[in-house]
Amino acid sequence: xxxxxxxxxxxxxxxxxxxxxxxxxxxxxxxxxxxxxxxxxxxxxxxxxxxxxxxxxxxxxxxxxxxxxxxxxxxxxxxxxxxxxxxxxxxxxxxxxxxxxxxxxxxxxxxxxxxxxxxxxxxxxxxxxxxxxxxxxxxxxxxxxxxxxxxxxxxxxxxxxxxxxxxxxxxxxxxxxxxxxxxxxxxxxxxxxxxxxxxxxxxxxxxxxxxxxxxxxxxxxxxxxxxxxxxxxxxxxxxxxxxxxxxxxxxxxxxxxxxxxxxxxxxxxxxxxxxxxxxxxxxxxxxxxxxxxxxxxxxxxxxxxxxxxxxxxxxxxxxxxxxxxxxxxxxxxxxxxxxxxxxxxxxxxxxxxxxxxxxxxxxxxxxxxxxxxxxxxxxxxxxxxxxxxxxxxxxxxxxxxxxxxxxxxxxxxxxxxxx
Numbered sequence: 001x002x003x004x005x006x007x008x009x010x011x012x013x014x015x016x017x018x019x020x021x022x023x024x025x026x027x028x029x030x031x032x033x034x035x036x037x038x039x040x041x042x043x044x045x046x047x048x049x050x051x052x053x054x055x056x057x058x059x060x061x062x063x064x065x066x067x068x069x070x071x072x073x074x075x076x077x078x079x080x081x082x083x084x085x086x087x088x089x090x091x092x093x094x095x096x097x098x099x100x101x102x103x104x105x106x107x108x109x110x111x112x113x114x115x116x117x118x119x120x121x122x123x124x125x126x127x128x129x130x131x132x133x134x135x136x137x138x139x140x141x142x143x144x145x146x147x148x149x150x151x152x153x154x155x156x157x158x159x160x161x162x163x164x165x166x167x168x169x170x171x172x173x174x175x176x177x178x179x180x181x182x183x184x185x186x187x188x189x190x191x192x193x194x195x196x197x198x199x200x201x202x203x204x205x206x207x208x209x210x211x212x213x214x215x216x217x218x219x220x221x222x223x224x225x226x227x228x229x230x231x232x233x234x235x236x237x238x239x240x241x242x243x244x245x246x247x248x249x250x251x252x253x254x255x256x257x258x259x260x261x262x263x264x265x266x267x268x269x270x271x272x273x274x275x276x277x278x279x280x281x282x283x284x285x286x287x288x289x290x291x292x293x294x295x296x297x298x299x300x301x302x303x304x305x306x307x308x309x310x311x312x313x314x315x316x317x318x319x320x321x322x323x324x325x326x327x328x329x330x331x332x333x334x335x336x337x338x339x340x341x342x343x344x345x346x347x348x349x350x351x352x353x354x355x356x357x358x359x360x361x362x363x364x365x366x367x368x369x370x371x372x373x374x375x376x377x378x379x380x381x382x383x384x385x386x387x388x389x390x391x392x393x394x395x396x397x398x399x400x401x402x403x404x405x406x407x408x409x410x411x412x413x414x415x416x417x418x419x
Contacts, residue, residue, distance in 0.1 A: 034208050034411045035142040035174040036132060037167055040122040041185035042216075042261065043070045043233050045147030046114040049086065051078070054108035056085050067114070071124060074234055083233075084247040087111075089151065089254040093300050099307045100155045103256060113147045117166055121147045125184075127399030128407075135408045142174050150186065151255040153308055154193035163194055164202075171206050178208040180411035184398050185364070188215030189260055193312050195321040208415055209324035209383070211407055213397050216261065217314045218372045220365045221337030221357075223262030224274040224289070226252040228296075228341055229348050238350035246347030253301060253346065256308050264310035265289065267372055273357045276340035296344035315375050322418075324383040326410040328403050329370040330392040335361030364394035381418035 047068040054062055064077035074083060090104045105111065115121040119129050119139045129143055137143050146163045154160065167179050183191040191210060195203065225231075230239050230248030239245040252258045263274065265287035275284040275292055284292040289309065293301055313319040340355025341348045360367045377384045392400050 032175065032177065033136050033142055034177055035144070035170045035179045036137070036407075036411055037170055037179050037181055038122065038125060038128070038143070038145045039163075039181065039183040039187035039191050040125065040145065040147055041070070041187055042257070043068060043150040044122055044124050044184070044187075045069070045145075045150060046072065046121050046123070047111050047149060048114045049083075049109065049111050051086060052108050052110075054086060054106060056088075056106045056109075057082060060085065063108075068111075068233055069123075070233055070236060072234060080232055080234075080239075081244050081247045084230075084244070084251045087151065088247075088251040089256075091254060091300075091304070093303070099256070099304060100153065103152075103156070103254075111149055111151075113149065116147055116162075117144050119143055119145055121145050125398055128182075128404060131401075131404035132408065142170070144170050146190075148190055151257055153256045153260055153311065154190045156256065159190065160194060160197055163190070164198065167206050178206055178415070180208040181210045182213065182407065183210070183215060184213040185394065186216050186257070186261060188212035189217060189312050192217060192314050192319075192321060195323060196313070196319050200322060203323055204419055207323050209326060209410065209413075210321060211326045211328065211410060212373060213328050213403065214330060214362055214365055214370055214394050215327065215373050216365055216369055217312070218264040218267035218310065218369060219260060219262045220369045221263050221268075221272050221274040221286070222364075223258060224284075224286075224292070225336075225339045226258050226261070227298075227301075228275065228344070228346055229339060229350050239347075240349065242347060242349055245349050249347045253298070256304060259301075259305050259308035260311050262286070262289070262305075262309050263369075266310055267315065268368055271368060272337045272359060272366065274338040275344075276338065276355060276357070277344050278340050278355070279343040292344075296346070298346070315372065317378065320376055320379045322379060322382055324416050325373075325376055325379075325385070326383070326406065327373045327376075327386040328389060328397060328406070329386065330362030330389045330394060330397050331360065331367065331370070332390045333361060333363045333393055334358045335363055335366050337361075337366050362392070362394040362397070382416050 050065050052063050060082035066074045066078045086109050092102045122145045132143050146166050148159050149157050170179050181191050239248045263286040268286040270285035270287050273283050336358055338357035374386050
């Protein structure tokens, strides 16, 4: 059974990586379309990483450049292990600065978003761009991309100011038409942060609505797995060697975004097993995360975990987005939510005999995650809908013909009059 799960994961990811743009016949929305700004999924924004005289690992090249992108080509300069070490953030746990200011790049490493604002910054979404073009849209004019450094949380790296500026520029460049926001996977977390850190007057002026595609608002069980066994960014495979697993898992422990990706116990409680320590036969659920990190000798991450797990609230009325929302999700697919490991040491290799815990979901995110947005049905006045797409997996969702047809229609529908 476990080997079968591993093989299904590998086969699915291989097929997704080879996906061609979906042929979509979308009804033209005519002149003056509602501009769209896309917030990509986790590590689906192209990051360029220049390295100059690094001192992290003398066995890695001292200088060079690589890219960080799921299903992308990082280039030949650095190995997977070197890339993971170089993208590991330094955390200063002794300072009294706010948590968001305690993280720093490795010496000699800088990271920038490639082609910010342009569709070239997020090539995975080619099917979406093609469908929008068929409806009268023009790339980089009324289709723009608000990429972000997926290692960081939305309170870091200038995300809020940069995204607001892109939206305002898109509004002005398109005849002062309000902008429709689209987010995929972790992207909606960043959109939610934006919408809850701007005034209602700003939203009324600049925002048409919001389409979250499988929004990872409360996190997912696999967020915890990242910090013990890791996953390699170029192909989302598990590391194959102990050295790679160690570097990869340590990298994710250093990323504050790993914690907003981890299942929030306020939503999940004890409803799923995320880690099984086979050495003590102890099962950990999301509500056990403080004990999990203590037992693993990782108490240093607790201030980060306490701050960022559930760190972008969405489920109470005070944090409703108060814009029209057209949510989409997939369902009916076996979805990995937890893993059994021999002990709680960081950097374990997943193999054919590894113990897995699954539940229904979209292959990447479980039903508890994807259904959580339904709480927004309680918004006053603003539209809310959640459309299920049975059998459509997490990575297929942004290229699904039905999803894209609805996106074009919803983006060009009148806004609710809630002023």
